[in-house]
Amino acid sequence: MPKRVTWSQYRESIGDRSGLFAALAGAWSIERALYPGSYVDLSPSTAFGLVTYVDNDARAARFFADPDLVRAELAGLTGPGVDPEVRFLAGDYTKPLDVPEGSMDLLISLYAGPVSEYCRRDLRPGGLLLANTSHGDASVAALEPDVRLVAAVHHANAGYRLVTDGLETYLVPKRPETADAVRIRSSGRGIAYTRSAAAYLFEVP
Numbered sequence: 001m002p003k004r005v006t007w008s009q010y011r012e013s014i015g016d017r018s019g020l021f022a023a024l025a026g027a028w029s030i031e032r033a034l035y036p037g038s039y040v041d042l043s044p045s046t047a048f049g050l051v052t053y054v055d056n057d058a059r060a061a062r063f064f065a066d067p068d069l070v071r072a073e074l075a076g077l078t079g080p081g082v083d084p085e086v087r088f089l090a091g092d093y094t095k096p097l098d099v100p101e102g103s104m105d106l107l108i109s110l111y112a113g114p115v116s117e118y119c120r121r122d123l124r125p126g127g128l129l130l131a132n133t134s135h136g137d138a139s140v141a142a143l144e145p146d147v148r149l150v151a152a153v154h155h156a157n158a159g160y161r162l163v164t165d166g167l168e169t170y171l172v173p174k175r176p177e178t179a180d181a182v183r184i185r186s187s188g189r190g191i192a193y194t195r196s197a198a199a200y201l202f203e204v205p
């Protein structure tokens, strides 16, 4: 049996992202979110009605298999009017997922590999991609002509702030020759920018 890990334990090491998702919920209409490579980060469920988590780690499967524990972990932490429905898919997000194609309002890609490459089909047209540069997802999205940056996310003193003005000053490569999607994917790492943010929110056509 895998070791028991909970979100409350995990957020002691990575912090609590609930404020980030509350900020997104306050600014965009998001009901359904997909979080491939979530591990046990339950924070999106504090803000959104239906979140589908995906992970191939047995510890995540063990956590999400206990609905009483998941409910207890969320108790008192959900935003106004949020009645969270939590789904978990155990498996590899690079394979087709058991979710209605084109149904998600938000795809979350944080520290978990090339999520947007494999799971973009699950986003509805005009859906949102939240990505950081850790494994290159934000850097690749930034190079796609139809994908539009709609917010930069800043993180300081355990709080989150969304910036929606002056977005043209973000995602400007420090070294233009590094802005190559094939290179970024093969390295599995994002590139450096003249102005950086903790994460980026994109609208995907």
Ligand SMILES: C[S@@+](CC[C@H](N)C(=O)[O-])C[C@H]1O[C@@H](n2cnc3c(N)ncnc32)[C@H](O)[C@@H]1O
Pocket: 014, 036, 037, 038, 039, 040, 041, 054, 055, 056, 057, 060, 091, 092, 093, 094, 110, 111, 112, 113
């Ligand atoms: C570094 S952790 C990040 C967890 C969480 N996204 C966060 O930001 O705190 C990466 C997670 O992605 C999962 N993962 C990586 N590749 C995966 C894949 N192809 N399918 C499913 N899960 C994957 C790992 O099992 C791990 O739990």
